[in-house]
Amino acid sequence: MLTNYLKIAWRTLRKQQGFTFINIFGLAIGLACCMLIMLYVLDELSFDRYNTKADRIYRVQSDIKFGGNDMHFAVSPDPMGPTLKKDYPQVEQFVRLHQRGTWLVKRTGEPTSLREDNITFADSTLFDVFTLPLVSGDPKRALAEPNTVVISETAAKRHFGNQNPMGQPMVFDNNKTFKVSAVMRDMPKNSHFRSDFFLSMINDDYPWGQWLSNNHHVYILFKPDTDVQAFSKNFNTIIEKYIGPQAMQMLGTSMDQFRKAGNSVGYWLIPLTDIHLHSKQQIELAPNGDIQYVYIFSAVALFILLIACINFMNLATARSAKRAKEVGVRKVMGSERQQLIGQFMTESILTTVLAMILAISIVAIALPGFNTLAGKDMSIIQLVSPYYLPLLVALPIVVGLLAGSYPAFFLSSFQPITVLKGKVNVSFKSAGLRSGLVVFQFMMSVVLIVGTIIVYRQITYIQTKNVGFKRDQVLTVNGVYAMGKQAETFKQEVLRLPGVVSGSISGYLPTPSNRNDNAFFAEGQTNLNKGVNMQNWGVDYDYVKTLGMQLVQGRDFSPAFGSDSSGIILNEAAVKVLGFKNPIGKRIWEFNDVQAKTQKTYTIIGVVKNFHFESLRRNIGALSLVLDSNSGAASFRVSSTNLPALVSQIEAKWKQITPSQPFSYQFMDDSFDEMYRAEQRVGTIALTFAALAILIACLGLFGLAAFMAEQRTKEIGVRKVLGASVGSIIGLLSKDFLKLVFISIIIASPIAWYAMSQWLNDFAYKIDIEWWMFALAGILAVGIALLTVSFQSIKAALMNPVKSLRSE
Structure with a gap:
């Protein structure tokens, strides 16, 4: 019996090559996306589980x-x-x-x-x-x-x-x-x-x-x-x-x-x-993942798989008129409904297995690029490991049963007398379930489009926001402490190079770097309401100038003032917490050693405008700058248009002074962007999967449009004979689909707004969700749907009415 089912299923698939291709290709893309995301999610969930305890x-x-x-x-x-x-x-x-x-x-x-x-x-x-x-x-x-x-x-x-x-x-x-x-x-x-x-x-x-x-x-x-x-x-x-x-x-x-x-x-x-x-704590040993992204990608995988399954169900039920007589003949010849269900389910699972074979090939090709996007090092071999293999085997069976169940029960329910008389009505307008599935497809696609737009807008906002210092054209040389007392000599030698505007040596930078938190109090006070816990950075005389920070009160450090060794520059946030209206000249102190009860007193000489020294997920905290010989890195503001040549000159200066130490550098822009690498990856992955989801939905829409045009061939011929224009026929065939797309936009908009509002809540500084984002997503969805449907509509509208009426 099973062999017979398989033979008939194979013949049916070969006979309907166009729809078979759309089904298999759509399912393959959906399964491939699902497998890629499954690899990502399971990798994220596996962290630290190698520990036996x-x-x-x-x-x-x-x-x-x-x-x-x-x-x-x-x-x-x-x-x-x-x-x-x-x-x-x-x-x-x-x-x-x-x-x-x-x-x-x-x-x-x-x-x-x-x-x-x-x-x-x-x-x-x-x-x-x-x-x-x-x-x-x-x-x-x-x-x-x-x-x-x-x-x-x-x-x-x-x-x-x-x-x-x-x-x-x-x-x-x-x-x-x-x-x-x-x-x-x-x-x-x-x-x-x-x-x-x-x-x-x-x-x-x-x-x-x-x-x-x-x-x-x-x-x-x-x-x-x-x-x-x-x-x-x-x-x-x-x-x-x-x-x-x-x-x-x-x-x-x-x-x-x-x-x-x-x-x-x-x-x-x-x-x-x-x-x-x-864990979303500060001072992690390494950047963490986020369970939110695991949920998001899991939902995306499910959405894409459902879109692919919906395509299968839509196309199978839409083609039911073509197979109605087959069902009628089989029933007259003695086939029971269970046998017909078995036949159609076999076709569904065979289609899914073929799609799975293609999907594995797609995964093998796409995995290196996906690893780059996701920052992972996953292998196709993982799919056949004991941990993944049960999922891999179950996936085509579950998808086959899910996608094929409704068509199988729908087709097997036809009454033989009705179908043999040609009275089966499977018109588009009466197919309420099919319309609902198309709405669901495009609803998910619109949600993905809106999400992608908002993610990219937030990333662009972060990258272009005025962060309170000038991070462009700043080159940072690492490991300057290895030079010891010659670090200052290196700085002066580099400053002599054409194209170098200024330079500073410090172990503290407003990018992922060292941090040093201390408690400070106004002089003579231990009142806890007058204390401030703030970062305390050791810098040199040229730090503020090199990084382009703005002084709003007082002055910068200067070698002309010997007392600056006990001077301190605060940011606006620190001044606000300390409660100083006129901070210049005020004195604050900190404990150097709790057990020895030693303390150091500083005089406020300047106030720098607030700048972002941590992720934009957090509000700007209190910070202070003091003179110190911390030589972790050297930062140089450059104006050269030939940066590779300038970097080579700086490296030559490095090797003259310390030839045995490796030369390492990066631009501050890159270091700043590193804080948001996870969001950039999410944005790129979301864009990729949104595009694939739309592609799969359009494949189904393309197939449905082709079938509807075929079903209405006689109607189109009659309309053309009676004088209907090509444009009116295209509008007639397209309007039903476009109605469904508009409904999907209306349903998707509040869902997308809520989901992206929750994502943006992780940022202290964020964009506003605006109406045009939903309008743009809607225009894209309508435009894509219209292009997909119009191809078949134009083809049908241009058909010679004599041929269409003769064929009927």
């Missing part, structure tokens, strides 16, 4: 409100981990990570260093908490001794080639020597943090015991069956027992007074497997 690992997060700032950190105080393990038996182990950014690394004796990112200090308990298999070395002792480092296999090959790195010394930052104590396998790519170098925490130059400073990523491994939600209540005890006394020592105030002043501090636990998609 993942279900028992949590990270301590901190939420602090103080000095006008509402801060949400992925870091917590350095004593948090040891204290939780000491005081609470539910804690099996802890590990702290302290990321120190980019360092220069080389083997001892090598002349040239390599620039390595994400150098991380870690406790010796690292391998007790995380599943990081070692190729060589003892996990219990790897980081237990000072001056030891664990490196990845890739780092070992990069620095040692085929030699055994165990026990070999390596030089970090040109002055710190560490011995390789273990080699670990490369960390999986689906980890919320990655590092090629873990250094012993013993060597971290940090003032330990700071309960009021949050600088460490603290992970807790709980014992099995621990009620983590109940355990979280213990943080209130931690605050009163440890943070309260240190706050009293520093500020002379109790935690009750701290809270009465409108401040707060709290800690909570996030599961390890939730960090990548659910």
Whole structure:
């Protein structure tokens, strides 16, 4: 029976080649999109699940409100981990990570260093908490001794080639020597943090015991069956027992007074497997994903697949008149309805299987480009892994049943006497369900078009917004600290080059870079209402000028004023929180060391206009600039039209001064855009899938228009004989479809408005959703539908009426 079904199904598909092509090609695109998004979604959901103890690992997060700032950190105080393990038996182990950014690394004796990112200090308990298999070395002792480092296999090959790195010394930052104590396998790519170098925490130059400073990523491994939600209540005890006394020592105030002043501090636990998609804290170890995008892309995949299935259902039911007599004859010959349903379902599943074969080919071709768009490294091999294969097998069966169920039941319900007399009516106007499905198709397409327009408008707004400093034409040279005292010489040499306007050396830039938060108070005050928690950046005399910041009060730093070593420039947000009406000349102070109770006093010499130094998702916070010799990077404002030549000249100056260190640079525009790389990817992916969704919908519309034109051939011939113009016939055939498209626009607009309003809520600075965005989406949808339908309408309208009437 099944063999017979397959033979008949194959003959039917070959006989109707045009509609078969539209069905298979439309389904193939839908399935390919679904598989690509499935790979993306499953990859996002797999983060950190490689850890065998993942279900028992949590990270301590901190939420602090103080000095006008509402801060949400992925870091917590350095004593948090040891204290939780000491005081609470539910804690099996802890590990702290302290990321120190980019360092220069080389083997001892090598002349040239390599620039390595994400150098991380870690406790010796690292391998007790995380599943990081070692190729060589003892996990219990790897980081237990000072001056030891664990490196990845890739780092070992990069620095040692085929030699055994165990026990070999390596030089970090040109002055710190560490011995390789273990080699670990490369960390999986689906980890919320990655590092090629873990250094012993013993060597971290940090003032330990700071309960009021949050600088460490603290992970807790709980014992099995621990009620983590109940355990979280213990943080209130931690605050009163440890943070309260240190706050009293520093500020002379109790935690009750701290809270009465409108401040707060709290800690909570996030599961390890939730960090990548659910944590929106500041100071993450690496950029996270967003569960919102997983939901969006999952919905897009479902929409596109439904559009493809709707095409199948529409075309199958529209062609029902062609198969009505076949159904009648089969029933007269004794076929039961169940057999007919089986026949039509077999055709549906066969069509889907053929579409799946084509879809896999499309995925194989498109995957490299999709990886580039999504920032992933996924492989077609993943589709046949045990994790994906059940989905891959189930997908064509489910889609075949879904797409073929209605046509099968619809076609098998024809009564033999009625159809053999030619009385089956399947006209377009009476096909209410088919019209509803067309509306649904274009409704989803319009939602995608509106979403794409708004995403791109927001990205354009971010890229063109006045952020308070001039980020264009600024070239940043990294790793200037490697030059030591010659950093200033390098700056002066570059300033002599034609096309270089000004230059500054600082480790702090208004792009993703270092940050340093401190609490400041007006002189003579510890009133918590008069305090401000703000970033404190060390800069040089030319920083404000080079970055094009605007002073609204006072003056810039100047070598002519020796007192500027204790001067400070605030932004407008800091002045507002401190409550100064005339800030110039006022003095503020900060604690340098909580335990030693030392403090430093600054005199306000200037106020700089607010500028964005973090993502536009956040409001501008308080910030201060002080003179300091921090030499993380050199920034140069350039005016040259031949930038490649200028970069080569700067590199030559670099190599003259420090030939053994690698030269690395980027433009500030690129660094700024990096903060919004996720949104740019989402916009590009949304545009791609919106275009594909419209293409699939148009394939169905094209097929329906062709069928309707064929059904009305006689009517068109009669109208032309009676004097109807080509234009009136085109309008007649197009208006029914355009009505459906207009209905879909009306339904889609409020849905798109609500969905995109929710997305924009993540940004503190955002565009307004305007009426023209929906109008443009509607015009595009109508234009695309009209072009699709008009082809068939014009073809039918131009047909010779003699031929059409004779054929009937």
